Amino acid sequence: KAxxxxxVLQVMRVESMEQAMQLIDEHEYGNGTCIFTRDGEAARYFSxxxxxxxxxxxxxxxxxxxxxxxxxxxxxxxxxxxxxxT
Numbered sequence: 832k833a834x835x836x837x838x839v840l841q842v843m844r845v846e847s848m849e850q851a852m853q854l855i856d857e858h859e860y861g862n863g864t865c866i867f868t869r870d871g872e873a874a875r876y877f878s879x880x881x882x883x884x885x886x887x888x889x890x891x892x893x894x895x896x897x898x899x900x901x902x903x904x905x906x907x908x909x910x911x912x913x914x915x916x917t
Contacts, residue, residue: 840891848873856882865890 845851855864865887866877878886 848877852877852881863887863892865892 843851843854845854851866855861861883863885864881864883866874867889868874868877874888878888
């Protein structure tokens with residue numbers, strides 16, 4: 832089993848913010864996720880507390896921007912320890 836990269840979009844409707852966050856937090860990968868909401872406070876809470884590398888608010892894909900790091904959490908980490916010999 833491997834992480835998928837490419838344009839892939841999975842949409843799920845959930846009953847609550849807690850259910851959405853639990854589904855995401857329990858997944859083994861954590862590259863990025865999105866939330867669609869009209870509630871700015873809910874969007875901030877989601878963004879600040881979800882365990883992923885990138886969060887999109889009211890956009891279909893989280894897009895990396897130059898002033899934020901690009902990478903993920905859990906098994907989605909981009910950076911690995913360097914093995915450079917000196």
